Amino acid sequence: MVEALDRRYPRDWAESWDRVGLVLGDPDHAVARVLCVVDCVPETVEQALDLGADLIVAHHPLLLKPVSSLAPDTYKGRIIHRLIKADVALYTAHTNADVANPGVSDALAARLGLTALRPLVPAEGAAAGEGRGLGRIGELPEPLPLAAFARLAAARLPATAGGVRAAGDPERVLRTVAVCGGAGDSFLSAATRSGADAYLCADLRHHPVSEHLADGGPALLDVAHWASERPWLDDVAAWLRAEFGVDVVVSDIDTDPWTVQAVAADLPAFGEKENHS
Numbered sequence: 523m524v525e526a527l528d529r530r531y532p533r534d535w536a537e538s539w540d541r542v543g544l545v546l547g548d549p550d551h552a553v554a555r556v557l558c559v560v561d562c563v564p565e566t567v568e569q570a571l572d573l574g575a576d577l578i579v580a581h582h583p584l585l586l587k588p589v590s591s592l593a594p595d596t597y598k599g600r601i602i603h604r605l606i607k608a609d610v611a612l613y614t615a616h617t618n619a620d621v622a623n624p625g626v627s628d629a630l631a632a633r634l635g636l637t638a639l640r641p642l643v644p645a646e647g648a649a650a651g652e653g654r655g656l657g658r659i660g661e662l663p664e665p666l667p668l669a670a671f672a673r674l675a676a677a678r679l680p681a682t683a684g685g686v687r688a689a690g691d692p693e694r695v696l697r698t699v700a701v702c703g704g705a706g707d708s709f710l711s712a713a714t715r716s717g718a719d720a721y722l723c724a725d726l727r728h729h730p731v732s733e734h735l736a737d738g739g740p741a742l743l744d745v746a747h748w749a750s751e752r753p754w755l756d757d758v759a760a761w762l763r764a765e766f767g768v769d770v771v772v773s774d775i776d777t778d779p780w781t782v783q784a785v786a787a788d789l790p791a792f793g794e795k796e797n798h799s
Contacts, residue, residue: 523577524549526765527613535618535649541583542618546602547611553577555769556762558755560748561777562612567604573771577611579758581619581626581751584612619754621645623653626703629753633678634701634722636660642700643712657702657709657723659716668694668720668741675722675743679753682746682776683783689731690741696720700740703750707731714739724750748778 524544536542557575559566562584570578584598592599605612620626623641631639641655649655666674669692676686696719702709706723707730713721714734722743731742752774759770 523553523762523766523768524613527579527615530761531615531618531622532648533618534647535621535645535654537617540617541586542614542616545584545612545614546605547577547609547613549611551576551609551611553611553766553768555771556759557771557773558759558762559773559775559777560751560755562601562614563777564601564604565775566773566777567601567610569773569775570610571604571608575610575771577613578605579613579615579762581614581616581754583614583616615758618649619758620656620703621649621654623655624757625654626751626754627656627658627701629757630679630701630703630722630750631658631660633753634660634675634699635663635678636699636701637663642702642709642716657700657706657712659698659700659718661698662696665695665697668692668696668743671696671699671720672743675745679745680749680774680776682749682778682780684746684778684780685783687726687744688741689726689735689744690720694719694741696741701750703754704747710734710739710742722750746778746780748776 533543553576555575556577557570558579560581562580592602594600594603639658639660642657642659643655645654668690672686672688698718700713700718700721702723705725707726718740720741724747726744755772759772762770
């Protein structure tokens with residue numbers, strides 16, 4: 523199975539800083555059940571153990587940055603020890619899955635109903651060609667105002683505390699939309715050059731958004747990082763079932779770190795005292 527995953531998401535498609543492929547486990551070990559997750563965290567590890575999974579396929583690398591210890595009293599060490607003791611393997615497909623076709627942004631675009639997809643940033647190097655690249659640009663089935671598209675995105679993407687935020691004229695009519703699974707503010711200029719009416723991604727920041735809009739860029743939609751990448755898990759799971767006939771479970775544990783949202787409608791006007799009675 524590891525070899526097949528490597529063929530679908532070749533390691534040399536990943537960014538040079540990335541860490542992908544088999545993280546731990548015997549590549550020859552038989553696999554009967556797989557758990558697909560965005561993040562390998564204690565909660566999803568326990569889910570894998572409860573399910574009796576033999577393999578976790580994760581999007582985000584557990585060991586992206588160097589560590590000096592995997593002792594069981596460290597965060598990552600506890601996870602590694604738990605997996606090894608339970609004989610659960612861990613495989614990561616990150617930026618090599620982002621650039622793939624189909625990849626992370628294809629799944630996101632499909633959830634939003636976009637068609638006629640093309641890369642936002644075409645791939646270079648080993649991954650170049652065959653429609654691969656980072657992000658996707660697609661067409662809406664029918665034009666929608668920005669506010670309506672924000673509601674559509676909130677309805678079709680996994681629910682999170684943060685929901686969906688939009689920046690721009692709420693009545694701006696959208697026909698072409700660019701998307702990028704995960705953090706996407708490094709592609710704001712690419713979204714502008716693409717001619718898209720709006721760009722949806724995660725982890726947008728105040729100053730880049732403000733300057734982008736002031737320069738006449740497309741409207742922006744900011745969603746939770748986890749929610750933007752969760753749709754890809756369904757694609758991976760379907761492929762694994764078809765390719766190997768194994769039992770595959772997709773984790774719906776929300777690993778987005780933001781868990782509470784308060785909006786003005788829920789609160790007294792600024793300066794008024796809140797009634798706790």
